[in-house]
Amino acid sequence: MRFLAVVITGLAVIAPAAHAFVLPNKIRLPKAEYFTVQQIYNGWWIIGLLLPIAFLANGANAIWLRNDRVSLILSVAAAALILANLAIFALFTQPANAVTQNWTVQPENWEALRIQWEYSHAANAVITFLAFCCAALACVR
Incomplete structure (x- = not known):
């Protein structure tokens, strides 16, 4: 269970980290180029399925490690951070x-939406990395 919690949470970090690493280059792109580049994310929703799986794995890990108070707290923290990621996605990214x-229609307020989209992914990169750290620490104790 420990191994699964760490590996799945680690895999869940990849997509938000990729978004965060390209943010400095993408945030300044002109409209046409930005909308073109956004098409590389077609199909990435599949990667997003790792998040609920990571939540479940860390929840199960918390139960597995319930006799070690610190590991239990770290596992619960990892699960809570994954939930925070999902909330940020629901409140900022998905809208x-x-x-x-999915970046095929160019509304008037596209720049504000770009900032909302890019920085919600950057925040989720940090949050998911922290979840990974908590999961790893829970398992190495």
């Missing part, structure tokens, strides 16, 4: 995806 129809 931008919906308005732009």
Whole structure:
């Protein structure tokens, strides 16, 4: 169970980290180029399925490690951080995806939506990395 919690949470870090690493280059792109580049994310929703799986794995890990109070707290923290990621996605990322129809429609407020989309992913990169750290620490104790 420990191994699964760490590996799945580690895999869940990849997509948000990729978004965060390209943010400095993408945030300044002109409109046409930005909308073109956004198409590389078609199909990435599949990677997003790792998040609920990571939540479940860390929840199960918390139960598995319940006799070690610190590991239990770290596992619960990892699960809570994954939930925070999902909340940020639901509140900030997905609404931008919906308005732009997954970046195929160019609304007037596209720049504000770009900032919302990019920085919600950057925040989720940090949050998911922290979840990974908590999961790893829970398992190495």
